[in-house]
Amino acid sequence: DSGVTQTPKHLITATGQRVTLRCSPRSGDLSVYWYQQSLDQGLQFLIQYYNGEERAKGNILERFSAQQFPDLHSELNLSSLELGDSALYFCASSVAPLTQETQYFGPGTRLLVL
C-alpha cells in the first residue's frame, strides 16, 4: 500500500457526461501528479500540483481540469466525455517537486465511457 488513495475505483458513465476523480496524497506529501494510462497511448502525464498551485501541464485536454485543495487532496474533473477518454487514471504524490523525490502511485480509477 503506497499510502495514496483514489476514489472511486471504477466509474462507468456515458458520453457527454462529467465526472470527478479524487486523490488523497500520502501523509506529508505536498505534490500531486495525475497520469492517464490508455491502451493506445500508454502512460501520459496530465498535470501536477504543489501545495495548491498548478506547477506543470502535460498532455491534458481542455475538457479536463484539476485542482488541489488546502487539505492537499486533489480532484481531476473530466467533462464532455468521449469514448476515447476511457482509461486508467492514476494519481501520484511526492513530498515536494524536488530532484530526489520519488512518486508513489495510488491504485487508480478505471473510467469506462459508453
Add this chain to the structure above:
Amino acid sequence: AQTVTQSQPEMSVQEAETVTLSCTYDTSESDYYLFWYKQPPSRQMILVIRQEAYKQQNATENRFSVNFQKAAKSFSLKISDSQLGDAAMYFCAYRSSEIMDSNYQLIWGAGTKLIIKP
C-alpha cells in the same frame, strides 16, 4: 525531448531463473533519474527500483538489480530467482533532475509484460 524505449513487448522466464528487461532512453541531460515500476494484474503501479544518473554504482533491491550504462543510455532490470508474484507489466521511466516545474513528470516506456512459467 526525452524518450524512453522498451523494445521487448513480452518476456517469459521459468520460475527461479533470471531474466533481464531492457530499457533505453534518449536525453541531452547529464543528470536525471531512472525508475522501474511494476504493474501487476491489480493495475497498481509499484516502484521497484530507482537509479540516480550521477551514481556509478548500480542500484539493487533484494532480487532486483539494474545495469545502468550511462554512455549507452541503457537501463536494464535484472530479476533473479523469478517468482510467480513477479508476473506483471514492467515500466521504465525517466525523470529530469533539473529544477524546473516542467521537469518533474515521469516519462514512460511502453512496458514489458513479464510471464513467469511455473
